[in-house]
Amino acid sequence: MEKEKTDKKDHILDIAEKVFSDLGYDGASTRLISGEANVNMAMLNYYFGSKEGLFIAVFERKTNDFKALLQNILEDESLNSWQKLEQCTDKYLDRVFENRCFHKLVNREVSLSNHPEINAKISDILMVNIREFKKVMQEGIDDGSFFKDADIDLSIITIFGTKNFIINMPKVASQMLENDVQQEDFLQATMKPRMKTYLKRILKSYLVIEHDRTDS
Template sequence: MKEDRKESILETAERLFSENGYDGTSTRAIASEAGVNMAMLNYYFGSKEGLYKAVFERKFKGFHQTLTMLNEENISSWDKLKKYVELYVDRVSAQSCFQRLMQHELSLQQRSGMESFIVAYMLQNINEIRRILKDGIENGSFRDVDIDLTISTLFGTKYYLINLPSLASVMLGKDLTDPEVLNSDIKPRLKKHLYGLLESYLKK
């Protein structure tokens, strides 16, 4: 029950922060929508900034655990990379509001320490895909490519589709703000594109 209430607060906070921004969201509004009192919210998170950081921490830690487990699987480097792409695309399309919140925070750089806080967590997850690519090069599965720019290409494609939906919608002729379009059309299309792109670039 305790964890359920904490999750409810975090889910509500993520939605309200992404809709209204940090300054436009009060802890009182979060508590009210989550169905808890202010004392409970303060007990779990201490402050508005503590709650804000916890929203990011929850997402990053969960994905990092998934990626760590993936890297321990006894499968080929290519299969690990394909699984990573599938997990990554599924995650960013399902959590588009969080992705927008994260990019908004990084672009504004208004809160001291938040940028470095987010970047530090992002690097943990980036290091897991770097590990996949590095191992693949070392075991002869992949060509000796620029790992960092390969990762940048992967992330850049996601950024274009999720964080610039107005432009991407015009380019693709689809409404990327519509969750149904994102899931039924764009997501499988993006996976197919990234599989083909990475295979042609990486495989010998």
């Protein structure tokens, strides 16, 4: 029974994520989402309470899933600090390219939303995984493998900002790269590995003390 309940909630969240991504918060409605999910309004309201509750639940699910993945990497004692950051960066980009619609939704609602209370909640949710990246970078500083004066905040902005440019400014990015960044084959086969290589080289050259470097 509990699994059935979880499956039903996940199904509603899957549909809600797609509808919110397509229409934005203001353009979507719980009635439309319940219809698309083939559930009645009473069930949707029982699980999530309101459109805002459903919207926040979409973000919390994504964030919690990724937080668990990052924490598994951080707790792996067989990895050094650089290897942990390398894996976190790889996993982050994998997630981005698997679900670009969600990341467009994030950008739209955080930067353009007319709902400051919802915006604040989303920002708090997104900070959960930013803090996980901070932990692994701080670990590298504390164990002496990263430079003591490394700017952790700007290092994280480099990761997220590069992603934002490619995903949220596709026309400009496509002109720069002379390829359509909205074309799935190009994104998966070319852009994702290119971004992984670029970001890891940038981070490694900036963070890792020379004598601690090893080929990845």
